Amino acid sequence: MDTGEMDHLIEKKLSSTELFKGRLLHAYRDVVSLPDGSQATREYVVHPGAVMVVPLLEDASGSTRVVLERQFRYPVGRVMVEFPAGKLDAGESCFACAQRELREETGFTARQWAHAGVLHPLIAYSTEFIDIWFARGLQMGPRNLEEGELLDVFTATPDELLDGCRQGLVTDGKTLTAALWLQNVLSGNWPLDWQDAA
Known part of the structure; x- marks a missing residue:
């Protein structure tokens, strides 16, 4: 499957704030720059895999x-x-x-x-x-x-x-x-x- 050119979809992290750190999960809120030049907030959990x-x-x-x-x-x-x-x-x-x-x-x-x-x-x-x-x-x-x-x-x-x-x-x-x-x-x-x- 050809996924094509993707640079126009990439978001870039501008800043990051730790929200929670537990025994298993670690939560953050980041501010990101969108490809169109605007900014957005992304909340996510870091997991060890x-x-x-x-x-x-x-x-x-x-x-x-x-x-x-x-x-x-x-x-x-x-x-x-x-x-x-x-x-x-x-x-x-x-x-x-x-x-x-x-x-x-x-x-x-x-x-x-x-x-x-x-x-x-x-x-x-x-x-x-x-x-x-x-x-x-x-x-x-x-x-x-x-x-x-x-x-x-x-x-x-x-x-x-x-x-x-x-x-x-x-x-x-x-x-x-x-x-x-x-x-x-x-x-x-x-196989x-x-x-x-x-």
Whole structure:
């Protein structure tokens, strides 16, 4: 896809004011210069970035199931179905974070990994990005949840996941994006470059 010339769309920061600094989120209000010479205000949240893992459980017959989680998400007040995910620690690579989150949340480690892409879930008001990884050759081990982290781990077929998306049972944006990736990977339309875990 040709995105064309973009200089006429670029905004430039003139000043920045810190609004809030918490354990996870850091909010700012910036004054920017618009391409037409006028000025505007932009409020946004700085986020360290995150990863999401699409774990594939494959059996001897060639059938595939995906590993999912159920977790209560306080801001929306409901239990959500999601793929394993979590934020980057300071200085941590996306791949190391993906391996850590899969192991901590589900107990699984993976023999092979493939980087699928990057998702920007909140482009209007956050710097957050989510690095998307696929994992296969799963081996079960102990979970190591963080204090206060309560979640159920379960498996579903790809068709069951897609049906949950269609019915509105799965509404988490990153998981909906992962379902699109999964559908295209399994159909052969979006091949992955699988690498052995280091």
